[in-house]
Amino acid sequence: MINKNENWLYTISPKQKLIDINLKEIWFYRDLLFLFVKRNVITVYKQTILGPLWYFIQPLFTSVIFTLIFNNMANIPTGEGVPSFLFNLAGITCWNYFKECLTGTSDTFGQNQSLFGKVYFPRVIVPLSVVFTNLVKYGIQILVFIGFYIYYVFFTDKAAQSSPQKAMIFLPLLIFFMGLLGLGLGMIISSMTTKYRDLKFLISFGVQLLMYGSAVMYPLSYFKQKLPNISWVVEFNPMTTIIEAFRYMTLGVGDYSLSKMMYTALVSILLFLIGIIIFNKTEKSFIDTI
Amino acid sequence: MEKDIILKVENLSKQYRLGLVGTGTLGHDLNRWWSRIRGKEDPYLKIGESNDRSIKGDSEYVWALKDINFEVLRGEVVGIIGKNGAGKSTLLKILSKVTGPTTGEIKTKGRIASLLEVGTGFHPEMTGKENVFLNGAILGMTKREIQSKLKEIVEFSGCERYIDTPVKRYSSGMTVRLAFAVAAHLDPDILVIDEVLAVGDSEFQKKAIGKMQDISNSDGRTVLFVSHNMAAVKSLCTKAIVLQHGTTVFEGNTNDAVDFYLKSDVANDIAHYVNDNPNEGADILEVSMRDKDNNISGLFGFEDQITLQVKLRVTEDIIEYGSIGFRIKDQNERTVFSSVEDLNNFIEKEGVYFSNIKFPKSVLLPSEYRVIVGYHIPNKKKIRSLFDIINFRIEETGSMFHKYKGVDFGCVALDCKWSIKSD
Numbered sequence: 001m002i003n004k005n006e007n008w009l010y011t012i013s014p015k016q017k018l019i020d021i022n023l024k025e026i027w028f029y030r031d032l033l034f035l036f037v038k039r040n041v042i043t044v045y046k047q048t049i050l051g052p053l054w055y056f057i058q059p060l061f062t063s064v065i066f067t068l069i070f071n072n073m074a075n076i077p078t079g080e081g082v083p084s085f086l087f088n089l090a091g092i093t094c095w096n097y098f099k100e101c102l103t104g105t106s107d108t109f110g111q112n113q114s115l116f117g118k119v120y121f122p123r124v125i126v127p128l129s130v131v132f133t134n135l136v137k138y139g140i141q142i143l144v145f146i147g148f149y150i151y152y153v154f155f156t157d158k159a160a161q162s163s164p165q166k167a168m169i170f171l172p173l174l175i176f177f178m179g180l181l182g183l184g185l186g187m188i189i190s191s192m193t194t195k196y197r198d199l200k201f202l203i204s205f206g207v208q209l210l211m212y213g214s215a216v217m218y219p220l221s222y223f224k225q226k227l228p229n230i231s232w233v234v235e236f237n238p239m240t241t242i243i244e245a246f247r248y249m250t251l252g253v254g255d256y257s258l259s260k261m262m263y264t265a266l267v268s269i270l271l272f273l274i275g276i277i278i279f280n281k282t283e284k285s286f287i288d289t290i
Numbered sequence: 291m292e293k294d295i296i297l298k299v300e301n302l303s304k305q306y307r308l309g310l311v312g313t314g315t316l317g318h319d320l321n322r323w324w325s326r327i328r329g330k331e332d333p334y335l336k337i338g339e340s341n342d343r344s345i346k347g348d349s350e351y352v353w354a355l356k357d358i359n360f361e362v363l364r365g366e367v368v369g370i371i372g373k374n375g376a377g378k379s380t381l382l383k384i385l386s387k388v389t390g391p392t393t394g395e396i397k398t399k400g401r402i403a404s405l406l407e408v409g410t411g412f413h414p415e416m417t418g419k420e421n422v423f424l425n426g427a428i429l430g431m432t433k434r435e436i437q438s439k440l441k442e443i444v445e446f447s448g449c450e451r452y453i454d455t456p457v458k459r460y461s462s463g464m465t466v467r468l469a470f471a472v473a474a475h476l477d478p479d480i481l482v483i484d485e486v487l488a489v490g491d492s493e494f495q496k497k498a499i500g501k502m503q504d505i506s507n508s509d510g511r512t513v514l515f516v517s518h519n520m521a522a523v524k525s526l527c528t529k530a531i532v533l534q535h536g537t538t539v540f541e542g543n544t545n546d547a548v549d550f551y552l553k554s555d556v557a558n559d560i561a562h563y564v565n566d567n568p569n570e571g572a573d574i575l576e577v578s579m580r581d582k583d584n585n586i587s588g589l590f591g592f593e594d595q596i597t598l599q600v601k602l603r604v605t606e607d608i609i610e611y612g613s614i615g616f617r618i619k620d621q622n623e624r625t626v627f628s629s630v631e632d633l634n635n636f637i638e639k640e641g642v643y644f645s646n647i648k649f650p651k652s653v654l655l656p657s658e659y660r661v662i663v664g665y666h667i668p669n670k671k672k673i674r675s676l677f678d679i680i681n682f683r684i685e686e687t688g689s690m691f692h693k694y695k696g697v698d699f700g701c702v703a704l705d706c707k708w709s710i711k712s713d
Contacts, residue, residue: 014390014394028432047415117383
């Protein structure tokens with residue numbers, strides 16, 4: 001006789017819950033997450049002469065150029081007693097983390113099409129691995145930032161006014177929301193691109209435009225002063241809050257308030273939830289539509 | 291004794307949309323969404339046709355699988371057979387959670403691991419060892435599991451010397467060996483295997499098939515095995531399911547299933563091969579097995595006339611030295627016999643020709659055979675080699691060996707001159 005009290009381990013069915021995130025399963029695949037991160041980190045600069053030095057070069061050069069153009073040429077003030085180079089480096093480092101999370105996750109389905117078509121594992125692992133990979137990069141770039149910070153404080157008198165604030169203890173939280181924001185947006189975009197590929201083109205230049213609206217190379221206060229009519233665009237951009245907060249915590253300049261932080265956290269969580277929902281929906285059927 | 295059902299498939303269906311997906315999907319999406327809001331059924335689920343790729347249909351939607359039902363007991367090795375496009379791969383994909391079903395459910399009591407392709411996720415820049423870990427993790431192993439099996443895996447692959455070299459320096463054969471070695475050491479409750487796994491050189495193929503046999507025979511592992519190779523199905527499986535146009539047409543004992551498959555129309559399909567993508571110039575266009583009335587057939591009696599027909603295009607440069615040949619293989623991969631003929635014995639100018647090759651009567655003994663056809667200029671150029679494109683079967687209709695069922699008496703009956711005299 002067939003046992004009627006069957007306790008199935010799991011069921012494969014077309015029914016989808018709105019939020020169907022199986023944390024136990026993700027935990028089971030944690031080794032895969034780790035190995036993906038390892039793969040992403042070690043394979044990027046294989047067979048390059050400078051190797052991991054590239055992690056330093058990109059933000060450094062961008063900061064130098066930004067300083068030359070926006071501060072030395074266009075005379076954008078970065079605050080009294082704060083070296084413009086350090087100001088830019090702080091902005092670039094944070095922006096890079098967000099940008100790489102966003103662009104890295106936004107092509108999850110496209111890039112892993114052949115892999116996803118062959119084996120099952122929780123697909124969320126891939127965007128998660130991107131976020132963690134970038135966290136490693138971000139960590140390295142923070143070290144560069146700290147290096148220059150020390151140089152400016154102890155070996156020059158240009159950084160007289162800049163000093164770390166007590167709010168610095170919230171830095172990990174800031175990084176967390178930055179990653180969440182990139183991940184959420186990235187998951188939404190990656191899910192949509194499987195069906196509507198137009199988004200792929202949008203993202204490549206959209207991210208660049210977004211950088212100009214995120215207070216990366218200018219202080220929010222200066223923007224408000226110069227273009228008060230459209231300053232709300234920049235002000236409501238959650239990345240602006242994050243970058244300004246980061247600069248406030250480390251350099252002591254920037255717009256930092258609890259209400260704005262709450263707002264950013266809320267937007268990040270909301271985007272992340274929407275991302276998860278859309279991603280889950282796509283995950284089950286994308287192999288038929290891509 | 292209670293039956294322990296480990297896997298249960300209930301009314302499983304999968305619908306696909308044909309043609310260009312992209313333009314117009316927004317319209318369909320909106321339509322779907324609108325009907326869902328009003329609480330109605332998805333309008334596109336009602337339409338859809340059975341999936342027969344050779345017949346032109348009216349609907350944009352087809353059912354790759356329609357109402358599939360079956361149960362698998364713990365420890366069973368189930369073969370899934372069917373011709374190309376019968377829905378085997380779709381079923382595998384749903385089982386392995388690569389894609390979701392449209393309707394229906396699969397319930398399982400164990401972890402399913404599937405080997406649809408070896409070497410998924412191999413990264414060329416990483417070393418063999420690193421790839422073993424990554425690939426193992428992708429297939430669902432934990433790091434600790436892989437660590438404990440690492441030695442075995444490396445040994446099985448035979449790539450010990452290269453294990454710390456980036457995989458991009460490997461020969462393609464070595465990559466496959468290493469990838470298969472990882473896959474073969476998976477330890478799930480239910481293993482889904484696609485036959486195409488058995489790749490690599492013949493030595494490794496044997497090893498691979500042997501390993502699959504080990505997996506399925508030992509420790510009562512449940513295996514779903516998809517294959518075109520009836521011999522492999524017969525030797526590995528305890529039960530088989532025949533799929534046709536997305537529906538189950540037979541389920542039961544392996545031998546009966548294989549018989550059913552070969553006797554049904556399906557068999558005629560596997561006795562006819564059409565080259566979908568022929569070369570511009572010389573090439574084989576069609577290969578088929580014909581009976582005495584020139585009808586396509588995959589089933590013959592022992593004493594029937596059997597003809598192999600090859601339709602080929604011959605070009606000017608091929609005529610002089612080109613030749614066409616075939617080999618007949620039995621279920622155990624042994625070549626039974628072969629025959630080659632030079633084209634210039636028959637052909638003078640270029641064009642499309644039918645070559646009819648009549649087999650001698652009453653020679654091939656009842657069994658299943660496969661045909662390999664080759665079109666080439668000997669020692670110079672291969673125009674086309676077609677492996678395992680056609681299966682045919684000789685039925686026991688009265689050869690003198692029918693009394694010895696189950697005994698390996700070879701594949702051919704030769705008309706030997708016997709004489710028995712008194713001393």
